Every structure is written in C-alpha cells, then in structure tokens.
Amino acid sequence: MADKKILVIEDDAELSELIQLRLKQNGYDVVVALRGDDGVKKAREERPDLIVMDVFLPHMDGFTALKAIRFGEKDKTGDFLKEVPVIVITGRAPMMEEMFRMEGATDFMTKPIDIKALVERIDKILKK
Amino acid sequence: MINLYRSIALQILMIEDNKDHAFLTLKMLERSFPAARIEIAETAAQAFEKVSAQPWDIILSDYNLPDKDGLSILKELKERNCDIPFVIMTGAGDEKLAVEAMQAGAYNYLVKDEVYLSTLPRVIQDAMVKHADRKERERLQQEIREKNFALERANEELKKLDQLKSEFIASVSHEFRTPLNSIRESIALISEGVVKLGDKQGDRVFEIAKNNVNRLALLIDDLLDFAKLEAGRMRMDKQQYDMLLIIQEVIDSMKGLAEKKGIKLVCQPDSSRPFIHADKSRLVQVLMNLVDNAIKFTPPGGSITVHMAAKGSQVKVAVEDTGVGIPSDHLVKIFDKFEQVRYHHPGTEIRGTGLGLAISKQIVELHGGQIWAESEAGKGSKFVFTLPTGSV
Numbered sequence: 405m406a407d408k409k410i411l412v413i414e415d416d417a418e419l420s421e422l423i424q425l426r427l428k429q430n431g432y433d434v435v436v437a438l439r440g441d442d443g444v445k446k447a448r449e450e451r452p453d454l455i456v457m458d459v460f461l462p463h464m465d466g467f468t469a470l471k472a473i474r475f476g477e478k479d480k481t482g483d484f485l486k487e488v489p490v491i492v493i494t495g496r497a498p499m500m501e502e503m504f505r506m507e508g509a510t511d512f513m514t515k516p517i518d519i520k521a522l523v524e525r526i527d528k529i530l531k532k
Numbered sequence: 533m534i535n536l537y538r539s540i541a542l543q544i545l546m547i548e549d550n551k552d553h554a555f556l557t558l559k560m561l562e563r564s565f566p567a568a569r570i571e572i573a574e575t576a577a578q579a580f581e582k583v584s585a586q587p588w589d590i591i592l593s594d595y596n597l598p599d600k601d602g603l604s605i606l607k608e609l610k611e612r613n614c615d616i617p618f619v620i621m622t623g624a625g626d627e628k629l630a631v632e633a634m635q636a637g638a639y640n641y642l643v644k645d646e647v648y649l650s651t652l653p654r655v656i657q658d659a660m661v662k663h664a665d666r667k668e669r670e671r672l673q674q675e676i677r678e679k680n681f682a683l684e685r686a687n688e689e690l691k692k693l694d695q696l697k698s699e700f701i702a703s704v705s706h707e708f709r710t711p712l713n714s715i716r717e718s719i720a721l722i723s724e725g726v727v728k729l730g731d732k733q734g735d736r737v738f739e740i741a742k743n744n745v746n747r748l749a750l751l752i753d754d755l756l757d758f759a760k761l762e763a764g765r766m767r768m769d770k771q772q773y774d775m776l777l778i779i780q781e782v783i784d785s786m787k788g789l790a791e792k793k794g795i796k797l798v799c800q801p802d803s804s805r806p807f808i809h810a811d812k813s814r815l816v817q818v819l820m821n822l823v824d825n826a827i828k829f830t831p832p833g834g835s836i837t838v839h840m841a842a843k844g845s846q847v848k849v850a851v852e853d854t855g856v857g858i859p860s861d862h863l864v865k866i867f868d869k870f871e872q873v874r875y876h877h878p879g880t881e882i883r884g885t886g887l888g889l890a891i892s893k894q895i896v897e898l899h900g901g902q903i904w905a906e907s908e909a910g911k912g913s914k915f916v917f918t919l920p921t922g923s924v
Contacts, residue, residue: 516710
C-alpha cells in the first residue's frame with residue numbers, strides 16, 4: 405500500500421520543514437503549502453489522506469481555506485474533500501474551535517504544536 | 533470664658549430696627565470684639581444689600597423687622613446658598629419662633645431678656661465655633677470624597693494594566709514556546725539520527741535551530757530592555773554622532789530584508805547635517821524597530837522612505853511606508869506597553885513581544901525627543917521622532 409499523503413498548510417517555513425521531516429520519518433508522504441490559497445489548490449490536486457492546517461495564513465486565512473476545501477468546487481472524484489480529516493492548529497482564542505468545527509474541522513491542536521504529538525494524532529486518525 | 537475672637541477682625545452684620553437695642557448691642561459687641569467691624573441694617577432689604585456687597589462672618593438678626601421677619605431672611609439666605617452663621621434674637625415669650633429658626637438652620641438664638649446682652653459674646657462665639665467645625669467637617673468630607681474618587685480611578689487603571697499584563701504574559705510565553713519548540717524538534721531530529729549533520733538535510737535542520745535560537749534571543753533582549761526601562765535602569769552611553777550616518781547604517785543593514793520582500797527602502801534627507809548627542813546602539817535599535825515594522829506591514833512592491841530634516845535645534849526623522857496603515861484610534865495606543873497584544877493586525881499573528889514601540893518611545897524620550905505615528909487608513913503609516921541637535 406502506498407504511503408498515506410499529508411498536506412501541511414503552515415506559513416512558518418521552518419516549522420513546516422520540521423513537520424515534513426518528522427512525518428516522512430514516520431512513513432508519510434508530505435506536501436507543504438505556505439499560503440492559504442495554495443493550500444486549497446494543493447488539497448484539490450494532491451488528494452491528501454489528511455490535512456494539517458494553521459489558522460493564520462497569508463493570502464487566505466485558515467477559516468476561509470477550510471471552507472473552500474470542504475464546500476468549494478467538487479474535484480473529479482466528487483465529495484472526496486468533504487471526508488478528508490483536517491487537524492486545525494489553533495491559537496488560544498475562545499470560540500475558535502467551535503467556529504472551525506462548524507466548517508468541518510476533525511480535530512484540533514493548540515499552538516505551539518508538539519510535532520511528535522501531532523504525528524501520534526495523525527497515526528490515530530489514519531489508524532496506522 | 534476665653535474669647536477666641538477678641539483680636540480677630542470679625543465682620544458682624546446686625547439686623548435691628550430698634551435704635552435703642554441696636555445701640556446697646558453695638559456697644560456690647562465693641563467691648564467684646566474690639567477688632568471687629570460691625571454694621572447695622574435696619575430693614576431686611578438693607579441687610580440683603582449688605583450681604584451681596586461683601587462677605588460677613590456672622591449675622592445677628594432681630595425677629596421683628598419692618599419689611600420681613602428674621603426667619604424669612606434666614607430662609608432666603610439659605611435659598612441663595614449663603615452660608616453665614618446666623619443668630620436670631622427674639623423677644624421674651626417668642627421662644628417658639630427661636631426653635632423654628634434653629635430648625636431652619638440658625639446657629640443660635642437669643643431671647644431678649646434683662647441679661648441677654650451679657651450672654652451675647654458667648655452666643656456669637658458658639659455660633660462661630662459651630663460654623664468653623666461644620667466647615668471643617670464639610671471640607672474633610674469633600675476631601676475624602678475626592679480622595680475616594682481618585683483611589684477608585686487609580687484602582688481602575690491598575691486593574692486594566694493588570695489585565696493587560698496578564699494578557700501580555702500569556703502572549704509572550706506563547707511567543708517563547710514557538711521557537712523553543714522548533715529548537716527542541718531540530719535537536720531531536722539530529723540526536724535521533726533522523727537527519728545527519730554534514731548532509732544537506734541535517735545542515736538545514738541545524739540552521740533552523742540556529743535561526744530559532746536567534747529569534748528567541750531577540751525576544752529575550754526585548755523583554756530585558758523593557759524591564760530595564762521600566763525600572764529606570766537603562767544606561768545611556770551618549771556621544772556626538774552625525775544623524776545621517778546612523779540612518780545610512782540602518783538602511784544598509786535592513787536593505788537586504790526589505791528587498792527580499794520586494795520593498796524599496798530609501799533615504800530622503802534634507803541638506804542639513806545635524807549632530808546629535810545620543811547612545812548610538814539605542815538609537816539604531818529605534819530606527820531598526822521602525823523600519824522592521826514598516827517592512828512587516830508593507831506588501832511586496834511597496835516602498836519605505838526614511839526622511840530626515842533639521843529645523844532650529846531639532847532634527848525630525850520619519851519612517852514612511854506604503855503599507856496597510858493604522859486605524860486612527862490606535863495611533864496613540866500602539867506606543868503603550870502591553871497594548872500591542874490587543875491591536876495587532878487582524879488576520880496576522882503577533883510575532884515578537886510587541887514591546888518594540890513601547891521600548892522605542894522610552895529610548896527617544898530618554899534622549900529628550902518625542903515619537904508619534906501618523907496614518908491614513910489604506911495609505912500607509914508614518915512614524916516620526918524628534919531629537920535635540922547640537923552638543924550637550
């Protein structure tokens with residue numbers, strides 16, 4: 405079976421590099437997007453098995469991006485993007501998780517993220 | 533009994549239409565209060581005239597007057613907020629009226645019997661003491677009210693500052709953990725052998741760790757600077773410098789960062805070459821902070837201009853950008869400590885302690901200058917500071 409593909413939408417380039425390395429070490433295929441709009445595009449093109457996304461993103465914020473991923477144009481395979489698990493890396497603002505859950509977020513982690521804990525979370529969701 | 537008012541220039545107004553009574557009372561008053569100035573009004577109308585004309589220490593009024601009675605005079609004075617000790621004199625058998633007068637606010641009363649003149653000095657003294665006591669009590673009450681009010685306000689301010697401080701600490705600890713997290717992860721990747729130093733990936737991870745160490749160091753420097761400034765322990769090592777050279781130096785060191793983001797950074801000085809007496813490293817810190825902020829909030833393709841103009845004994849330096857601008861109600865607050873936590877740009881994350889402007893403000897002020905921001909929404913912002921020029 406091919407490696408599961410994770411899309412990481414995170415604007416801190418160094419942090420996303422570290423996440424990528426750790427995920428690869430754990431046998432995942434990783435795609436990185438540094439901008440919100442790019443994340444939406446890559447989500448459609450790459451058909452990831454799971455998405456990890458930040459809230460504050462340049463050019464398109466995480467909230468808008470998630471909405472676009474879930475309820476935007478359908479890709480060729482139909483409702484695929486409605487099913488993909490999305491882990492949102494939130495700040496500390498109250499209500500934030502509630503807002504994201506309404507737009508279809510699957511799980512949450514609070515910043516700053518512990519990358520190893522993130523890997524464990526992904527393992528669990530994808531039942532690896 | 534000791535006469536407290538013997539040598540005091542009391543202003544006594546007597547309202548009395550009976551000439552005999554007036555004369556006797558006057559003589560008695562002159563004996564008891566030799567320093568006093570005493571005037572007599574024969575009617576209520578005359579009395580009001582005198583009350584309007586000058587201040588009085590005490591009014592001594594007969595009850596029966598041709599135009600009005602003493603009680604009406606007292607009531608009218610009260611209505612006019614005229615707070616003069618008032619002693620009413622009634623004929624024997626009119627004690628009921630005296631009681632009424634006391635209820636209306638008279639300080640004392642005197643029944644005109646055979647011995648009333650001998651008790652007059654004491655009655656006046658009592659009224660004066662009572663009045664002074666009351667005044668003092670009122671003054672103290674007012675003072676307590678004012679102090680309470682000031683305390684309440686100070687308390688509100690402190691509560692607000694405390695709240696800001698808590699938000700600030702939460703935000704800063706978060707800011708500290710972010711680079712720390714990256715450092716920890718980088719070290720873990722290397723020590724677990726996931727990447728190897730010497731090959732491309734390993735060296736990159738090492739570089740990431742270094743970058744985050746620097747980021748953390750900047751945060752700590754900010755915090756330490758701020759703590760020093762707050763405690764008044766920031767030492768300034770001031771020397772004579774050419775302002776333009778300092779600006780050039782900052783522009784040279786920031787140009788790379790600006791160009792990387794596609795922003796033009798230029799200097800526009802006037803023809804003057806002002807010298808300033810300053811701590812160079814601190815002044816460079818201020819300029820770097822302003823230019824760094826401008827780069828952060830200016831989109832690619834924009835420009836940042838550092839203006840310098842000397843006038844009189846002052847040089848004005850302005851960092852102007854073509855960025856997003858600042859809402860007018862934030863222009864002053866952005867220099868307040870801890871406030872940045874609340875006024876960061878929507879949709880962006882706070883990076884850094886947010887103390888940069890508060891620190892810059894204090895540094896400029898320690899140089900005898902001023903700093904402020906000007907902005908029109910959507911038309912960029914301009915951060916201006918002044919410094920005194922010339923030698924010390």
